[in-house]
Amino acid sequence: MTELKRIIKAGYVNFKRNGSVSFAAVLQVMNTLAVILLIVLLQAVLYSALDQIRNKVDITIYFNTGAPEEKIMLLKSSLEKLPEVDRVSFTSAEDNFKSFSKLHSEDYSTIAALDEIGINPLGATLDVKAKEISQYENIAKFMESDNALVVGTSSIIYKINYYQNKLVIERLNSIISGSQRLGFLLTLYLVISSIIITFNIIRLTIFFTKEEISVMRLVGASKMRVRGPFMVEGALYGIVATIVILIIFAPATAWLGKHMTDFLGINMYNYYLSNFFQIFAIILLSGILLGVVSSFLAVRRYLNK
Amino acid sequence: MIYFNNVSKVYKDAVALDDVTVTITAGEFVSIVGHSGAGKTTLTKMILADTIPTDGTVFFESIDVHKLKNKDLTKLRRRIGMVFQDFKLLPNKTAFENIAFAMEAVGKSDEEIASDVPHVLELVDLSHRMNHFPKQLSGGEQQRLAIARAIINQPELIIADEPTGNLDPINTHEIVQILKKINDLGTTVILATHNKGVIDAIGKRVITMENGKVIRDTKHHK
Numbered sequence: 365m366t367e368l369k370r371i372i373k374a375g376y377v378n379f380k381r382n383g384s385v386s387f388a389a390v391l392q393v394m395n396t397l398a399v400i401l402l403i404v405l406l407q408a409v410l411y412s413a414l415d416q417i418r419n420k421v422d423i424t425i426y427f428n429t430g431a432p433e434e435k436i437m438l439l440k441s442s443l444e445k446l447p448e449v450d451r452v453s454f455t456s457a458e459d460n461f462k463s464f465s466k467l468h469s470e471d472y473s474t475i476a477a478l479d480e481i482g483i484n485p486l487g488a489t490l491d492v493k494a495k496e497i498s499q500y501e502n503i504a505k506f507m508e509s510d511n512a513l514v515v516g517t518s519s520i521i522y523k524i525n526y527y528q529n530k531l532v533i534e535r536l537n538s539i540i541s542g543s544q545r546l547g548f549l550l551t552l553y554l555v556i557s558s559i560i561i562t563f564n565i566i567r568l569t570i571f572f573t574k575e576e577i578s579v580m581r582l583v584g585a586s587k588m589r590v591r592g593p594f595m596v597e598g599a600l601y602g603i604v605a606t607i608v609i610l611i612i613f614a615p616a617t618a619w620l621g622k623h624m625t626d627f628l629g630i631n632m633y634n635y636y637l638s639n640f641f642q643i644f645a646i647i648l649l650s651g652i653l654l655g656v657v658s659s660f661l662a663v664r665r666y667l668n669k
Numbered sequence: 670m671i672y673f674n675n676v677s678k679v680y681k682d683a684v685a686l687d688d689v690t691v692t693i694t695a696g697e698f699v700s701i702v703g704h705s706g707a708g709k710t711t712l713t714k715m716i717l718a719d720t721i722p723t724d725g726t727v728f729f730e731s732i733d734v735h736k737l738k739n740k741d742l743t744k745l746r747r748r749i750g751m752v753f754q755d756f757k758l759l760p761n762k763t764a765f766e767n768i769a770f771a772m773e774a775v776g777k778s779d780e781e782i783a784s785d786v787p788h789v790l791e792l793v794d795l796s797h798r799m800n801h802f803p804k805q806l807s808g809g810e811q812q813r814l815a816i817a818r819a820i821i822n823q824p825e826l827i828i829a830d831e832p833t834g835n836l837d838p839i840n841t842h843e844i845v846q847i848l849k850k851i852n853d854l855g856t857t858v859i860l861a862t863h864n865k866g867v868i869d870a871i872g873k874r875v876i877t878m879e880n881g882k883v884i885r886d887t888k889h890h891k
Binding site: 366367370377378381382575576579580581582583584585586587589 | 717719739740743744746747751757758759760761770771773774775776778779818822
């Protein structure tokens with residue numbers, strides 16, 4: 365316990381006394397944390413954009429007029445059992461007629477034609493939303509398979525619009541998975557390069573004290589007694605950098621929230637505030653881990669004497 | 670206490686030690702003299718296992734120092750106080766903290782540190798410099814601080830490697846007197862130096878080295 369207290373105190377004192385070196389190290393850890401935080405925020409923008417695209421895609425099953433509702437409901441419940449399906453919504457023939465009429469309320473020739481027919485020419489529909497865009501094909505295939513048709517639904521289905529939308533759906537799917545992959549690679553590159561730079565800056569700060577490390581060992585200090593304060597210093601770089609970065613990002617996201625919400629499709633400030641504790645935890649942990657691990661590894665090479 | 674048994678150290682293109690056999694008994698004051706490159710520093714570093722011999726063995730009492738594991742080596746080093754020509758103080762620590770660090774390293778309590786450090790600083794006449802950093806001290810003061818650090822844990826052996834190399838004659842005299850006093854109190858002292866005046870002032874056993882060999886071992890020098 366005394367040892368731990370001494371290590372923490374020595375780390376804090378070194379951090380304070382090494383003024384300019386600590387400042388440089390904190391700045392560099394801040395750069396890395398800023399990159400990580402930017403990536404977290406960009407991911408939020410990307411995912412909200414992808415969600416919006418996803419929500420615009422669905423497939424609609426059109427039924428023949430007069431198709432019995434219980435059969436449609438049977439199909440609905442068998443679709444809902446599919447793991448790929450997120451939700452299925454039913455629209456009755458009457459509702460379809462109402463919305464069609466409303467949509468064409470100013471198109472007098474269409475209204476006149478409908479009046480002429482005297483009956484509802486539209487059937488009921490089922491809107492199927494998949495969990496992932498890539499799963500629409502499976503759902504469409506399921507519709508064609510025997511499993512879905514055992515109840516004799518083939519006779520009541522007028523058409524499924526998947527094949528008209530197939531190209532758009534597939535293209536969207538490849539854009540989404542491509543942007544996710546690119547985002548991941550970019551994240552990986554930025555995070556790894558920032559970590560390497562930070563590690564080397566910290567290693568450089570410790571390089572200047574390598575003589576000191578050997579003196580400490582010569583006066584009989586244990587490895588932990590030598591290494592501990594450097595690790596505490598590293599953790600302090602992370603803590604200070606986290607606090608500064610989170611303070612800087614508050615007005616920055618507020619500005620983005622005020623001026624860029626339409627463009628980004630998400631209110632950055634609201635996102636930042638509502639996820640503050642998760643963001644705080646991610647950034648703080650990254651900062652401390654970066655500082656502590658870098659210091660641990662950097663001291664190691666001078667300790668083995 | 671210390672036994673060098675046919676110790677040799679060969680670097681790529683130079684022989685630092687050539688078949689050295691020396692015995693040092695407890696309580697002795699031994700001066701090792703020789704020109705630069707004679708092998709004095711290599712010999713003292715061998716005791717701390719800071720340098721590994723190419724051949725031969727070095728014993729500290731019954732311990733073969735080069736067979737020690739890291740943890741045991743740390744324990745051995747705690748029994749030895751070191752004084753260097755370039756002081757090797759911790760620049761970011763005050764005079765008090767430099768000595769306190771050596772005490773912390775051996776696990777002394779805060780109370781012991783608070784009572785012993787001022788005492789040893791008084792012994793080397795540095796009480797008034799307690800809160801100064803090494804760079805704020807003169808060369809002589811830094812060396813006195815280094816000695817205070819070396820003796821604080823009451824080691825069985827003090828190794829002083831050219832402790833007066835960077836000092837003027839007055840400071841040199843002071844350091845020699847302090848080392849003699851330490852020896853008088855029962856601590857074994859090994860002093861490596863090339864300063865003949867220092868050896869004359871001490872007047873005890875002198876081992877003369879040249880090109881890595883012991884060429885003379887005079888028990889009572891005068």
